[in-house]
Amino acid sequence: MKPTHIEHIGIAVNSIAEAIPFYEKVLGLKCYNIEEVADQRVRTAFFMIGQTKIELLESTDPEGPIGKFIEKRGEGIHHIAYAVESIEERLREAEEAGIRLIDAAPRRGAEGLSIAFLHPKSTFGVLTELCEDRERDNNKQ
Numbered sequence: 666m667k668p669t670h671i672e673h674i675g676i677a678v679n680s681i682a683e684a685i686p687f688y689e690k691v692l693g694l695k696c697y698n699i700e701e702v703a704d705q706r707v708r709t710a711f712f713m714i715g716q717t718k719i720e721l722l723e724s725t726d727p728e729g730p731i732g733k734f735i736e737k738r739g740e741g742i743h744h745i746a747y748a749v750e751s752i753e754e755r756l757r758e759a760e761e762a763g764i765r766l767i768d769a770a771p772r773r774g775a776e777g778l779s780i781a782f783l784h785p786k787s788t789f790g791v792l793t794e795l796c797e798d799r800e801r802d803n804n805k806q
């Protein structure tokens with residue numbers, strides 16, 4: 666797949682308002698975007714560190730994926746996202762390699778990225794996200 670970098674690390678929290686001061690005051694990062702992704706029933710807060718983001722995920726619905734995750738496992742690391750190019754081809758490669766896909770086709774995630782998840786049963790317990798920043802890639806050309 667040759668990911669170029671870790672695009673972000675997704676961290677499930679009960680409350681982004683309560684978690685932001687740790688990232689800003691203790692780690693000294695700056696929250697540059699808060700965005701609700703209705704589709705995934707989450708509110709997200711982003712911090713940049715090098716080329717990588719920290720994505721805090723607060724559930725907006727106890728029945729949503731983050732609500733269920735926190736209920737089962739508590740707050741903590743939820744997923745790792747790799748930046749890739751040509752995400753449809755990468756998904757096809759993963760499927761050919763026998764990896765179980767959560768998303769057979771990419772969908773729109775926070776910050777306008779095209780995203781797709783691989784199932785943690787196929788990835789040694791880590792929910793794995795592929796991300797493609799098409800706008801940035803188009804701007805490069």
Ligand code: ZN
Binds near residue numbers: 720744746
């Ligand atoms: Zn993510």
